[in-house]
Amino acid sequence: MRKYWHVLAVLVLLAALSGCGMIFDLLGDLDDGDDDDFVPAITADQYEDDSQYTTDLSVGGSQLRTLHDSVDVDWVRIYLTENSTYQLETYSAGNGRDVDTVIMVHEDSSPSPPTYLDESHATWYDDDDGDGTYSYIQLTANYTGYHWVRIRGYSGGTGEYWITLY
Ligand SMILES: [Ca+2]
Numbered sequence: 275m276r277k278y279w280h281v282l283a284v285l286v287l288l289a290a291l292s293g294c295g296m297i298f299d300l301l302g303d304l305d306d307g308d309d310d311d312f313v314p315a316i317t318a319d320q321y322e323d324d325s326q327y328t329t330d331l332s333v334g335g336s337q338l339r340t341l342h343d344s345v346d347v348d349w350v351r352i353y354l355t356e357n358s359t360y361q362l363e364t365y366s367a368g369n370g371r372d373v374d375t376v377i378m379v380h381e382d383s384s385p386s387p388p389t390y391l392d393e394s395h396a397t398w399y400d401d402d403d404g405d406g407t408y409s410y411i412q413l414t415a416n417y418t419g420y421h422w423v424r425i426r427g428y429s430g431g432t433g434e435y436w437i438t439l440y
């Protein structure tokens with residue numbers, strides 16, 4: 275029986291060393307000065323699936339959203355009053371996950387998001403008039419009622435953004 279103690283001791287030692295290695299790996303991943311530090315994946319925002327249903331954005335309100343993959347398109351419904359002027363803007367969440375947004379406003383009061391993909395349906399369109407590559411539109415409403423805002427990433431870019439209406 276005694277000869278097996280050596281084997282057991284070696285196994286315990288190996289287990290302890292591998293445990294230490296894992297701890298050092300974890301510490302290294304927290305902040306080792308490299309660019310490969312762990313960054314959370316960009317996940318779908320709380321408003322998805324917004325092609326089926328979306329939460330209205332009121333005047334003075336804002337929503338934190340993501341374009342979580344290259345085909346994600348976000349829809350926001352806003353209620354505007356005829357002849358009133360509004361600003362619609364996207365901006366950075368300030369966490370290094372910026373995305374180059376493109377926004378457009380459709381004069382469409384449908385209860386669910388428009389299904390057409392042709393962006394020429396949009397009355398207002400902007401790419402980079404916001405901060406950096408974010409977007410900004412100033413518009414005066416032509417009718418009182420709901421309008422649909424579409425947000426997508428330029429060239430399918432992904433990331434996080436705030437959108438606000440004021
Ligand atoms: Ca989204």
Ligand SMILES: [Ca+2]
Pocket residue numbers: 322323324325346347348349
């Ligand atoms: Ca979406």
Ligand SMILES: [Ca+2]
Pocket residue numbers: 374375376400401402407408409428
């Ligand atoms: Ca842009």
